[in-house]
Amino acid sequence: ILNVEQSPQSLHVQEGDSTNFTCSFPSSNFYALHWYRWETAKSPKALFVMTLNGDEKKKGRISATLNTKEGYSYLYIKGSQPEDSATYLCASRSGGYQKVTFGTGTKLQVIP
Amino acid sequence: DGGITQSPKYLFRKEGQNVTLSCEQNLNHDAMYWYRQDPGQGLRLIYYSQIVNDFQKGDIAEGYSVSREKKESFPLTVTSAQKNPTAFYLCASSLGTGVYTQYFGPGTRLTVL
Numbered sequence: 500i501l502n503v504e505q506s507p508q509s510l511h512v513q514e515g516d517s518t519n520f521t522c523s524f525p526s527s528n529f530y531a532l533h534w535y536r537w538e539t540a541k542s543p544k545a546l547f548v549m550t551l552n553g554d555e556k557k558k559g560r561i562s563a564t565l566n567t568k569e570g571y572s573y574l575y576i577k578g579s580q581p582e583d584s585a586t587y588l589c590a591s592r593s594g595g596y597q598k599v600t601f602g603t604g605t606k607l608q609v610i611p
Numbered sequence: 612d613g614g615i616t617q618s619p620k621y622l623f624r625k626e627g628q629n630v631t632l633s634c635e636q637n638l639n640h641d642a643m644y645w646y647r648q649d650p651g652q653g654l655r656l657i658y659y660s661q662i663v664n665d666f667q668k669g670d671i672a673e674g675y676s677v678s679r680e681k682k683e684s685f686p687l688t689v690t691s692a693q694k695n696p697t698a699f700y701l702c703a704s705s706l707g708t709g710v711y712t713q714y715f716g717p718g719t720r721l722t723v724l
Contacts, residue, residue: 503653531710542615542715543701550710588654592709598669599709601646603653 503591505602512579513610519575520605522589526570530592533599534563534574538585546574546587579609614638617702617716624696624723632687632719634702643685644703644713647671654701660685661708689721696723 504523512518524532531550537543547556552567560577570593576583586606590599615636624630634643642661646654656669660679674693679685685704689696701718705711 533712535713542717543713545712545714548710548712590654590713598644598656598659598667599713600656601654603651 503589503600503602505587505589505605507605508603509606509608511608511610514579514581516579516609517575517577518579518607519573520587520607522572522574522591522602524570524572524589524591524600524602525593526567528593529567529570531599532565532567532572532592533590534572535588535590536585537588537604543588574605576607579607581609581611583607584609615702615704615714615716617700617719619719620717622719622721624721626723627691629688629690630696630721632689632700632702632721634685634687634716636683636685636704636714636716638704638714639682640704640706640714641682642705642708642711643679644705645669645675645677645685645687646701646703648699648701657687657700659708696721 506521533548534546535543547563549565554565556563562575565572586604588604590601592599618633644659645657655671658677660666676688699720702716703713705713
């Protein structure tokens with residue numbers, strides 16, 4: 500089983516603050532890195548998929564970067580809003596596995 | 612309306628009984644997955660299927676069984692051999708494996724009494 504780790508486990512920020520969190524994954528035989536957003540009482544929804552070292556993806560106020568050589572990805576949220584409150588999951592396919600492995604998630608709470 | 616559905620949303624069973632969780636998708640996806648979530652843990656893969664009539668064990672397959680007789684359906688049976696079946700179960704599908712985004716159902720919360 501691969502280890503995909505996310506930090507911090509949880510985070511409280513004030514509305515308007517910018518924030519970021521980390522996903523670490525095995526760098527050997529890297530194939531793809533996914534970010535998902537999971538709001539309470541809803542299904543996880545895809546944010547980004549990245550495959551190339553140095554990839555940067557952006558969707559509105561949310562962006563992500565990828566470093567496959569050192570095995571990490573950052574997710575950034577600029578000017579956090581209460582509707583950004585959710586658990587953010589990353590998932591990696593690495594090491595020759597045919598399946599992705601999910602991290603435990605970072606739970607973000609944006610305080611109005 | 613395309614999507615992935617799971618039923619029921621909540622399920623209660625007595626210890627020792629087998630129970631089957633439903634997962635259906637109309638996205639024409641080849642790959643389907645079953646995950647389990649427990650408090651404080653990430654999504655753990657139970658079984659996955661890359662194509663009809665084929666499926667592979669995930670990381671925690673013991674005590675579970677699946678079938679993939681139709682492209683759109685991937686039911687999961689939680690057997691009496693599963694030591695701690697009470698959990699939240701999520702089904703997902705994707706066009707293929709690896710780089711493809713997974714689309715998730717709403718989940719089933721199973722409680723074994």
